[in-house]
Amino acid sequence: MPKRKLHPLPSSAFQILLALVGEDLHGYGIMRQVAEQTDGRMRLGPGTLYSSIQSLLEEKFIEEVDLREDTKLGQERRRYYRLTSAGRKLARSEAERLADLLRVARAKKILRGAYV
């Protein structure tokens, strides 16, 4: 099985990394967190979500923590995921890349308003 490509980092994978920055989450938790941090614009479907999770696991940017219940969601045991230090580094470098882009965009005055 060839490794899935994370270069360039797909936006779904970047969003998952960002979702895991603050806390460990299970799949549905990640999906909800991503929806929240994108104002509902990105609703990851199961296929895309777990495909991205698998890629990030293979590259060790995230890791599986354990199986446990989410009391808010019922008795089912869920697999939780955690950001690794490599994943954090990757998320930071991607954020910096985007920040660089943003600087260029600002310099070229294609953004409306001074603060975006």
Add this chain to the structure above:
Amino acid sequence: MSEKIYAWLLRLYPSHFREAYGNEALQLFRDRARDEKGFFRSLRLWLDLLVDLAISVPREYGYVQPALIGASTLHRLEGVPAFYVLEGESPTLGALLFGSVLSFVALGTFWILLSHAGGYAGIGVMKSGQSQSDSGFSQQQAPQAGPQDAISATNRPDGEVFKLDAAERQRVIDAAVAILKNHYIERDHAQKMADALLAHKQSGDDDAVTDGVAFAALLTRQMREVSPDRHLTLDYSQAPLPQHPTGQTPEGLARYREAMNQQNCTFERVEILPHNIGYLKLNSFPDVSVCQPTAAAAMASLNNVDAFIFDLRDNRGGEPSMVALLAAYLFDHPEYLYNPRENTTEQSWTHSPVPGSRLADKPVYLLTSARTYSGAEQFSYDLKMLKRATLVGETTGGGAHSGVWHRIDDHFGMGIPETKAINPFSKTDWAEVGVEPDVKVNAADALATAEKLAQGKLQKK
């Protein structure tokens, strides 16, 4: 219920994905379904899921394929044939059911397509049967099933498929060589073309061809490489060619007469349009011996018009004698009509003036289309070259049928120019290139354009 549907849809993913994340995907679906209730939110959920499926299923299979291709290439290099198991588990009942339904749909579609192809073949065969009345330069000499019919009739209605083998190729080449030597007008060229056909055969250039149409085209090309004569053709017909042209038998003639009576000799419309413009829509140039009275009556009824429009847009040709008969009305002295098949004969001259005809000095317009063919092209070509008519419409079909037809066997025949008619107007005629109109417009607009031109001309007077 909706969970079952989604579980079924999950089967679309490759097994490695289902094993790793199938349960979690289902769990995520349950979570969302529980949290997103109400019509619009459910609708949004399903839209999300379908979009997600459409994007992620192909991607997941994309991860499987390169690994397998890489592995199989390795083995092929070693020269060992091998099978690979894509799925580690035996197919489930649902997968088998899905596969069966898909197979039936595919087979059904294929069957429907095949039946449609058969329908077109039927039309092709019918056309070739009709050709004695509405196409071909002449009933005696034009092939009854021309190459165009042959192409459309690749499936015979009786299901019998003609197969071109080495023996048949040899037979056709031998016959073509004999016909060239015995009949072709230029003896030197005939010998050279025959030699070329045999040389190509010797060097195996023909061996790979098993398709009749392609074989006929190949031999025609080989002959024309030696002598670029567009009137020389070797044709293939999937439908068996008749032993004798049907028009020559008494029964054939009787059928033709009856058909012409029913169709008013293909004089479809004879009318006087506004501004006293005569309009004659003629769909063939029928045999004079059968249709002379009809032609004379039509021309007489339009004798007093100020301008004349011949509509040849649906005219597929016919008899040179009818071409000459109708053209005669348009001249006050005998005119030579070029006909690529015939040496100068009495028929090559119009019997002008026609007693009582008042049309000899009236402006004439011919409407043409890409369907205008053969004899209709002779009429158009000659009147254009004689500057007696203005052609309005499209470039014509380019069928000269000037060769005398020789039947080789049930499927092959040759058109051979046996005479060398003198073309007084130009080095080439309309064979394969068609007759160019003077005023180029779409066939559908040709009548309106010609009417305008005629009105303009009449007003100037």
